[in-house]
Amino acid sequence: MTVTDIALVGIGKIARDQHIPSIAADPAFYLAATVSGSGGVEGVENHAEIGAMLAARPDIPAVSLTMPPVPRFAAASAALAAGRHVMLEKPPGASIAEVLKLERQARAAGKTLFATWHSRHAEAADAARDWLAGKGIRAVRVDWKEDVRKWHPGQDWIWQPGGLGVFDPGINALSLLSKILPVSLHLTGATLSFPENRAAPIAADLTFVGPDGLRAEAVFDWRQEGGEIWQIEIETDSGTLKLTEGGARLHIDGAEQSVEAPGEYPSLYRRFAELIETGQSDVDVEPLVHVADAFMLGRHIAVAAFHDDPQEIS
Numbered sequence: 001m002t003v004t005d006i007a008l009v010g011i012g013k014i015a016r017d018q019h020i021p022s023i024a025a026d027p028a029f030y031l032a033a034t035v036s037g038s039g040g041v042e043g044v045e046n047h048a049e050i051g052a053m054l055a056a057r058p059d060i061p062a063v064s065l066t067m068p069p070v071p072r073f074a075a076a077s078a079a080l081a082a083g084r085h086v087m088l089e090k091p092p093g094a095s096i097a098e099v100l101k102l103e104r105q106a107r108a109a110g111k112t113l114f115a116t117w118h119s120r121h122a123e124a125a126d127a128a129r130d131w132l133a134g135k136g137i138r139a140v141r142v143d144w145k146e147d148v149r150k151w152h153p154g155q156d157w158i159w160q161p162g163g164l165g166v167f168d169p170g171i172n173a174l175s176l177l178s179k180i181l182p183v184s185l186h187l188t189g190a191t192l193s194f195p196e197n198r199a200a201p202i203a204a205d206l207t208f209v210g211p212d213g214l215r216a217e218a219v220f221d222w223r224q225e226g227g228e229i230w231q232i233e234i235e236t237d238s239g240t241l242k243l244t245e246g247g248a249r250l251h252i253d254g255a256e257q258s259v260e261a262p263g264e265y266p267s268l269y270r271r272f273a274e275l276i277e278t279g280q281s282d283v284d285v286e287p288l289v290h291v292a293d294a295f296m297l298g299r300h301i302a303v304a305a306f307h308d309d310p311q312e313i314s
Contacts, residue, residue, distance in 0.1 A: 004276060005032035005060045009050055009075055010067030011040050014089065018118075019066055022265040028273035032060050050075045054082040061085055062276065070162040073098040076113075080105045085112040087272050091171055092116070094162035096285050096292055103283040113281040114272050117175035121267035122247025124259040129180040131252065136237035137183055140208070140216035143231050144173040145224035148202070154308055158200065165200025167291045170220035175287040176247050177216075177232060185210045187290050190298035195306035202306055206294055 006029045008019055020041060023031045033045045035053050040046030047053035053060075063079040064087040065072050073093055079086050080102065092115035093099040099115060106113035119125070146169055157163050164171065177185075185208040193203040202223060208216040230246035242251040250257045261267065275282055 002028070002277070003030050004028060004062050004273065005030050006062040006064055007031075007033040007035060007053055007057065007060050008041075009035040009053075009063060009065045010089075011036035011038070012066065015066045018265040019064060019089075022263075022269050023064075025266060026269045026273070029062070029269060033057055050078055054078060054084070058082075062272070063087070064272075065089060068157045068163065069094040070157070070160075073102065076102050077105060080109050080111055080113070083109065083111065085114075085272075085276050087114045087268075088116060090115075090117050090175070091164065091168070091288055091291070092283070092285070093288070096288050099283065099285050099288065103281065106281050106283075110279070111281075112272070112275045112279070113283055114268075114275055115283040115285070116268050116272075117172075117179075117284070117287060118264040118268055119172040119176040119247055120179040121261070121264045121271070122176060122243075123261040123263065124243055124250035124257070125176060125179055125247050126261070127250055127257060127259045128241060128243055128247070129182075131241060131250075132180055132234065132236065133182050135182065137181065137210065137214055137234060138237060139235040140177070140181070140185075140214070141233045142173050142177060142216070142218035143229050144170050144218070145221040145229040147224050147228075148222035148306075149308060159198045159306075161199055163200050164291065165194075165198070166202055166204055166220045166222045167200075167294070169222075170204060170218070171287050171291055172246065173218060173220070173230070173232065174290045176243070177218075178284075178286045178290075180232075180243075181210075181234070183210045183214065185214075185216055185290075187293040187297060190294040192294065192298040192300050193303045194300055195304065196302050197305040197307075201300075202303065204294060204298070206290075208290075 034040035062085040066089045189207040191205045192201040203221040206218040231244045
């Protein structure tokens with residue numbers, strides 16, 4: 001097996017929780033360098049910025065970018081221009097246009113671009129897609145609710161323009177839904193709740209339509225208390241499917257099904273290795289299109305100010 005040296009750019013929570021252990025466990029990759037202004041990984045060469053790494057390590061052919069979406073375009077473009085294969089953490093960019101521009105740049109350079117959607121690699125995602133294939137879809141309900149203080153503590157970027165607010169986790173539901181459904185949906189309405197002191201929504205109620213009068217609803221909320229709710233329920237002409245725990249568990253008509261998969265991030269790196277080996281790219285912007293439509297069509301309402309520390313006085 002060919003082992004590909006890879007550089008990890010942006011050493012934050014998601015990198016430490018998911019990317020670093022997944023790379024370490026994957027025989028196709030070796031973590032050769034990191035890029036972080038606040039410290040890298042013990043025992044791994046670190047650079048303060050991506051330009052320095054690209055100049056110093058022309059021998060590293062692959063780069064995985066895990067920084068927030070707004071600065072990611074410049075880093076990805078620089079890596080492609082330097083002849084590297086690029087993997088993008090979700091969402092793949094702060095806008096659809098820049099993702100499509102990166103896709104064209106990768107094609108012109110003959111390099112792999114992988115715009116990842118980790119929830120599409122959840123343990124039960126493939127089994128859900130296979131069970132739904134060929135069935136008539138009658139109704140779809142998505143509930144994606146979590147406590148932002150738990151999952152994004154002190155991450156100011158996520159509340160800024162381009163940070164997506166509650167759509168940062170909500171886009172996981174949209175990516176998973178667009179993988180498993182045998183029909184396509186488009187958004188027709190949205191209500192976005194913006195805290196008085198924030199530039200991004202803390203909650204969103206979405207309505208979609210599909211073929212034959214199909215309606216789908218999604219509720220995203222960052223104010224959840226008492227445990228996360230990450231589930232999709234789909235009523236069909238042959239029974240009801242429910243995915244819970246972000247797609248890790250599958251139930252058909254209330255009965256849990258046995259599923260086996262390597263896990264989201266190990267599967268992402270396996271896919272990245274396959275794409276590099278075969279000289280392909282994988283860039284799908286459909287989940288980002290749904291988010292853009294929500295911002296374009298959505299009704300904005302103001303809600304109470306949000307503070308990371310609930311003891312603060314608004």
